[in-house]
Amino acid sequence: MFLKRIIVCLDVRDGKTTKGIKFKGNVDIGDPVEMAEKYYKEGADELVFYDITASAENRGIMIDIVEKVAEKISLPFTVGGGIATTDDIRRVLLVGADKVSINSQAVKNPSIIEEGASLFGRQCIVLGMDALADRAMPSGYRVVINGGRTPTELDALEWAKQAEKLGAGEIVLNSIDTDGVKQGYEVNLTNIISSNVGIPVVASGGGGKPEHLSDVFIKGKADAALVASMVHYGYYSIKEIKEYLKKCGIPVRLDW
Amino acid sequence: MVTGVVDYKAGNLKSIENALKNLNADFIISDDPKKLKNCDKLIFPGVGEASSAMRNLSKYGLDQFLREYAKKGNPLLGICLGTQIILSWSEEGNTECLNIVDGKVQLFDKNMGLKIPQIGWNTVRYVKPHYLFKDIPNHSSFYFVHSYYPNVKKEFTIGECEYGIAFTCAISRDNICALQFHPEKSGRHGLKLINNFLKGE
Numbered sequence: 001m002f003l004k005r006i007i008v009c010l011d012v013r014d015g016k017t018t019k020g021i022k023f024k025g026n027v028d029i030g031d032p033v034e035m036a037e038k039y040y041k042e043g044a045d046e047l048v049f050y051d052i053t054a055s056a057e058n059r060g061i062m063i064d065i066v067e068k069v070a071e072k073i074s075l076p077f078t079v080g081g082g083i084a085t086t087d088d089i090r091r092v093l094l095v096g097a098d099k100v101s102i103n104s105q106a107v108k109n110p111s112i113i114e115e116g117a118s119l120f121g122r123q124c125i126v127l128g129m130d131a132l133a134d135r136a137m138p139s140g141y142r143v144v145i146n147g148g149r150t151p152t153e154l155d156a157l158e159w160a161k162q163a164e165k166l167g168a169g170e171i172v173l174n175s176i177d178t179d180g181v182k183q184g185y186e187v188n189l190t191n192i193i194s195s196n197v198g199i200p201v202v203a204s205g206g207g208g209k210p211e212h213l214s215d216v217f218i219k220g221k222a223d224a225a226l227v228a229s230m231v232h233y234g235y236y237s238i239k240e241i242k243e244y245l246k247k248c249g250i251p252v253r254l255d256w
Numbered sequence: 257m258v259t260g261v262v263d264y265k266a267g268n269l270k271s272i273e274n275a276l277k278n279l280n281a282d283f284i285i286s287d288d289p290k291k292l293k294n295c296d297k298l299i300f301p302g303v304g305e306a307s308s309a310m311r312n313l314s315k316y317g318l319d320q321f322l323r324e325y326a327k328k329g330n331p332l333l334g335i336c337l338g339t340q341i342i343l344s345w346s347e348e349g350n351t352e353c354l355n356i357v358d359g360k361v362q363l364f365d366k367n368m369g370l371k372i373p374q375i376g377w378n379t380v381r382y383v384k385p386h387y388l389f390k391d392i393p394n395h396s397s398f399y400f401v402h403s404y405y406p407n408v409k410k411e412f413t414i415g416e417c418e419y420g421i422a423f424t425c426a427i428s429r430d431n432i433c434a435l436q437f438h439p440e441k442s443g444r445h446g447l448k449l450i451n452n453f454l455k456g457e
Binding site: 001002003004005040045070071074075076093094095096098120121122123124169170198199200201223224253255256 | 267268270271274275277278303304305366371372373374375376377378379393396397399401402403417418419438440441442443444445446447
């Protein structure tokens with residue numbers, strides 16, 4: 001039986017896990033390697049690390065973290081943030097990451113997806129997409145970049161389809177409207193994208209309680225859901241979330 | 257007891273290396289048939305595209321080596337692309353593979369409304385008892401990342417799973433075992449399975 005994935009998201013800044021609200025006002029919440037081990041033991045199906053380090057000189061810290069995480073956990077994980085070239089992709093994969101997530105840089109230079117997919121396989125190229133509700137766009141959602149600060153002219157659905165054609169193997173779809181506010185995922189956005197592409201779609205932004213995940217799996221047709229605040233602050237354990245989903249009839253991995 | 261990991265530049269071997277280290281295995285990673293031939297068992301991993309994988313294998317002389325090694329009777333474990341390459345033919349790039357085990361590799365049917373690649377955890381149903389599954393419960397979940405799947409004779413299938421269709425995800429014939437999923441990424445069940453391979457029957 002194919003299972004829905006719960007992916008724990010860790011934002012990393014200058015070597016520390018941090019959590020922001022609507023991309024602003026970040027606070028440090030722990031050591032990423034220790035947190036990765038903890039979530040591995042507690043039943044996360046996958047992890048995502050976003051490097052939100054501002055300064056170029058501190059970027060090397062992320063490579064050390066990725067290497068340590070890969071040594072400690074037997075679990076797939078993705079690394080995103082600041083990946084602009086195929087060399088950046090190679091560097092992260094070589095120390096043990098399974099996938100890279102490319103967001104703003106893919107908008108600025110879509111050929112990175114194509115080149116990355118042909119060099120490393122489409123399974124490791126994840127399109128990260130930040131979207132904002134906008135009635136002026138055909139799908140009702142506009143792609144935004146640079147951590148949600150810069151609107152683009154791209155329609156979210158068109159961009160998702162284009163990225164699939166270019167060779168992306170998966171899409172992590174983040175709603176700027178719901179990110180960090182724990183009021184539920186953008187179910188409508190997730191449904192529009194997931195129903196219209198042939199690659200897996202991971203819902204992100206807004207998960208605050210287990211009901212939000214069942215909503216985005218059932219109504220949003222998500223293949224996986226990202227969680228952050230709701231587990232980082234101890235509101236829910238992954239086990240509690242999964243047991244709730246199981247009760248709702250959603251297949252999840254409970255045998256970790 | 258030394259385990260060799262076949263390095264033919266198809267994807268990343270870091271997670272296999274980390275898994276073997278965590279299991280305290282004695283192993284080498286090499287692209288050199290001369291070094292690999294003395295290993296007691298072999299792991300043949302890989303992620304990527306079938307035709308370029310075959311080209312790389314032939315470049316290093318590993319294609320002929322693997323066929324000969326398989327005949328010696330030493331244990332050989334294929335993982336993911338390695339599994340597909342062990343079979344006769346792949347739809348991916350219409351590729352003639354090593355033909356160590358009779359079987360073909362096919363693309364999941366896009367018309368079935370499936371997301372392709374299959375990315376994620378799927379439960380594996382044991383079809384036959386096998387030492388690789390020792391102390392791992394039937395229907396345990398393992399991590400998959402693939403667009404193509406093995407299609408082999410029933411007699412070689414030891415494990416199956418469902419993704420639109422039921423397909424073979426674990427193969428065994430004599431000394432050869434092959435898995436479509438990634439045990440090195442499948443938590444404690446995956447590590448247990450690799451350990452079962454290292455310990456042998």
